[in-house]
Amino acid sequence: MMKSTTTAYGTVAVTLHWLSAILIIALFASGFRATSTDVSAAKAGILLIHVPIGISILLLTLLRIGWWLFADRKPDHLESDPAWQVFIGKAVHLLLYIVTLGMVAAGIGMLVMSGAGAILFGGSSAPLPNFFDYPPRFAHGAGARLLLVLLALHVVGALYHQYFKKDGTFRRMWYGKS
Numbered sequence: 796m797m798k799s800t801t802t803a804y805g806t807v808a809v810t811l812h813w814l815s816a817i818l819i820i821a822l823f824a825s826g827f828r829a830t831s832t833d834v835s836a837a838k839a840g841i842l843l844i845h846v847p848i849g850i851s852i853l854l855l856t857l858l859r860i861g862w863w864l865f866a867d868r869k870p871d872h873l874e875s876d877p878a879w880q881v882f883i884g885k886a887v888h889l890l891l892y893i894v895t896l897g898m899v900a901a902g903i904g905m906l907v908m909s910g911a912g913a914i915l916f917g918g919s920s921a922p923l924p925n926f927f928d929y930p931p932r933f934a935h936g937a938g939a940r941l942l943l944v945l946l947a948l949h950v951v952g953a954l955y956h957q958y959f960k961k962d963g964t965f966r967r968m969w970y971g972k973s
Contacts (some may be wrong), residue, residue: 801871803967808867811859812968815852819895819946822848826939835922842915842923846906853899856892873962880952887948894945898938904931 799805804812825845832838863869872881906912908931909924926932956964 798867799870803870805867806970807862808859808869809968809970811855811862815855815859818848818852818855819942822852823939823943830936838923839915842911846902846912846915849899849902852895856895856899860892870967873956873960875960875962883948884952887945887952891942891945891949894938894942898935898942901931901935901938905929905935 797805797807799808822845825841825848829838829841829845832841872884876884905926906915908929909926910921911923911926913919914921914923953964953968956962
């Protein structure tokens with residue numbers, strides 16, 4: 796089933812979720828690796844992977860938002876969840892979207908302001924600029940750390956539901972019937 800039911804997420808939502816998760820992990824790995832290297836050629840090579848994945852995350856996030864707004868309805872919350880857990884879950888999910896979009900905006904801002912986009916994708920042989928000289932760099936770095944915290948809360952919440960509450964949360968967010 797492409798669309799979600801009242802008890803489980805549909806194949807489109809599941810695919811978008813797990814594809815986003817894999818790409819975000821790749822973004823963290825490449826982003827923190829790029830930050831930790833001072834060799835311009837090595838950093839450029841990493842960014843040649845990091846930037847297209849970031850653009851892919853932008854497109855997937857916009858697709859997810861559009862999917863939820865116009866095509867599908869999320870499953871009902873579990874009846875056993877107290878109101879405060881439902882609120883925190885909704886807040887974390889909303890912040891995941893907001894911070895992700897903010898990080899993409901900051902990343903694009905860095906590429907544009909610094910001229911690194913032309914260096915990376917335009918064939919220029921100039922060395923990469925120091926990204927810390929550009930205001931979006933702070934937002935991008937702070938956003939990465941905030942996103943890590945939000946993802947940790949998301950994963951801890953899912954693990955809590957799956958292994959302590961034993962309410963089948965993973966089954967709801969995987970392919971097939973709940």
